[in-house]
Amino acid sequence: MNRRPGVFGAILALLVFAVSCAAWEQRNEVFPLRGSYNNEFYKRHAQDFKLTTVAHWAHGKIADRLLEKPQDPSAADAAFYEKALWFLNHPPATEPHQDYVSPRFARLAWRAIQVIDWTHQLHKQLYDIMADPDIPTGEKKRWIDRSVDYYLSEPSMAFSPAPFEEVIMNRVGLMNQPWFKAYRTNWKRSSEMFWAFHWWHPAVYEVQMLFPGASEQKQAIEAVDDLFLNQVLKEPPNRMLLSREVMPRFSRLSPESANIFDHLHMFHGIIYDILASEKVVDKRVEIYRNIDLMLARPGDRRLAGLFPTPFPNLDPLVYSEPLKRGSGEMGRIMGHEHGSH
Numbered sequence: 001m002n003r004r005p006g007v008f009g010a011i012l013a014l015l016v017f018a019v020s021c022a023a024w025e026q027r028n029e030v031f032p033l034r035g036s037y038n039n040e041f042y043k044r045h046a047q048d049f050k051l052t053t054v055a056h057w058a059h060g061k062i063a064d065r066l067l068e069k070p071q072d073p074s075a076a077d078a079a080f081y082e083k084a085l086w087f088l089n090h091p092p093a094t095e096p097h098q099d100y101v102s103p104r105f106a107r108l109a110w111r112a113i114q115v116i117d118w119t120h121q122l123h124k125q126l127y128d129i130m131a132d133p134d135i136p137t138g139e140k141k142r143w144i145d146r147s148v149d150y151y152l153s154e155p156s157m158a159f160s161p162a163p164f165e166e167v168i169m170n171r172v173g174l175m176n177q178p179w180f181k182a183y184r185t186n187w188k189r190s191s192e193m194f195w196a197f198h199w200w201h202p203a204v205y206e207v208q209m210l211f212p213g214a215s216e217q218k219q220a221i222e223a224v225d226d227l228f229l230n231q232v233l234k235e236p237p238n239r240m241l242l243s244r245e246v247m248p249r250f251s252r253l254s255p256e257s258a259n260i261f262d263h264l265h266m267f268h269g270i271i272y273d274i275l276a277s278e279k280v281v282d283k284r285v286e287i288y289r290n291i292d293l294m295l296a297r298p299g300d301r302r303l304a305g306l307f308p309t310p311f312p313n314l315d316p317l318v319y320s321e322p323l324k325r326g327s328g329e330m331g332r333i334m335g336h337e338h339g340s341h
Contacts, residue, residue, distance in 0.1 A: 025110040030157075032121050033150045035143065037132035041124070044131050044214065045221050048204065050091035051228075055197045056120065057092075058084045059268050060101035062190060066183070066275035067104050073186035073276075081189040088229065105275075109287045112271060118157040119264045122147060123201070126257060130208035137212050144254045151260070152296055159263040161256035162300040163307045164242060165333055168266050171293045175334060179277035179286070183269065187276065192236035198265045199237055199323065200228040202247035202258075206316035209249045223317050231319050239330045240265060241323060246316065248309035255305040263294055 032038070042049045062080060070076035098113045099106035106113050125147040129135060135143055152158045160167045168174050184191040207220035243258035244251045251258035270290050280286050310329060311322065322328065 027110060027114075029114070030118065030121075030154055033125060033147055035125070035128070035146075037125075037128040037135060037143070039128065041127040041131040044218060047091075048221050048225055049095075050093065051088060051225060052201075053095035054084065054087045054091050055201070056095055056098070057087060057101050058190070058197070059116075059194065060098045060105070062187075063105035063271060063275060064102040066187075066272060067108065074188075077187040077189050080187075081193055084190070084193060085233075088233075109271075109284050111291060112267075112287050115157050115159070115267070115291055116264065118151070118154060119159060119260060122151040122257065122260065123264075126254070127204070127208075130205065131217070133212075133214045141253055144257065148254065148256045148260075152256075152301070155296055158296045159260045159267070159294055160296045160300045161259050162297075162303040163255075163259050164262045164266070164329075165307070166300075166303055167259070167263055167294055169333060172270070172290060174266075174270075177273075178279040179270075179273040181273065182277035182279075183272035183275070185276075187272070193233065194265075194268065195238075195240050196228065196232045196236040199232050199241055199246055199319075200224065201261070202241075202243045202250070203228070203316040205250040206247040206314070209247070209253070210316070220317065227317065227319055235319075235324060237323055237328075238325055239328060240269065242329045244307050244309050245311060245323065245329055246314070248312045248314055251307075251309060252305075255307070256301060259304055259307075267291075267294060 058080075065076060065080055098117050099110075102113075126144055129140060129143045129147065148161070152161065174180060203224045204221055207224055208217060211217045211220040242262050247258065267290070271287060274280050274283055274286050274290075308329075311320075314320070
């Protein structure tokens, strides 16, 4: 009896299995840094935390929506925006992991999910530290630096603490990439919604700086949330704001984290551009190439504070005109009148 077809079939199955294995990625995670302040922000500012879960849901979910390649992107954009608004009015109590929110994207680029969630962990840590009344104002920086040290101790997942100018403009070469602006061209409403989110997150840090007392901080954060929902979302910024513009005091306190959060926000935009661009064939390879360019390098921390703060005395409880319509830092860095991403 001729068994050669069976042998060939077995070899073919092994080859298919080997190719599949090559696409697998081990999903190791790092446990959050422990501290007496853990979960202080959630306990003291639960409503703001819930709104934050919606922001993170939207940033993850849009990746899966882009992978679906809707025939009418403008209609899909409007539908996604309306769904996000509904969630902001009905926020979940807890935040799901990004791979639950965007399972299709997680299968495509698990490493990107790791980098995003690892930076979210830092974000949560710093909110907790700033919210904890048992940490005196003069001690906040020591605990913040401890969290940044822990974040940077995972070099395969940590964004660079160097400024936007060095990482995004010099290393990534943003404006020279073939996919640049592919997302915002047809997804205008959700793009602007994300720019509104990127005003809101740093504004919360800034009011925590200005109002360290528990009761006054709670009132200030509620005021920021109200401003976000009733003004900023309805008239979003005309570009992605940088941390230094919205939280100048916190950016001076921790320039490393200010830069890291700028890179997280821009990384979302880079992912969306790559997914939306017809010029990128292998999305995963291009996303991973950009991750490698954006990760921390030796000596980056020495560059952290090399950026201006154009509005050093900004009132975070006022949505000022220069943040809405000015060219801002993004326009200055990119060398044109109005910001582009």
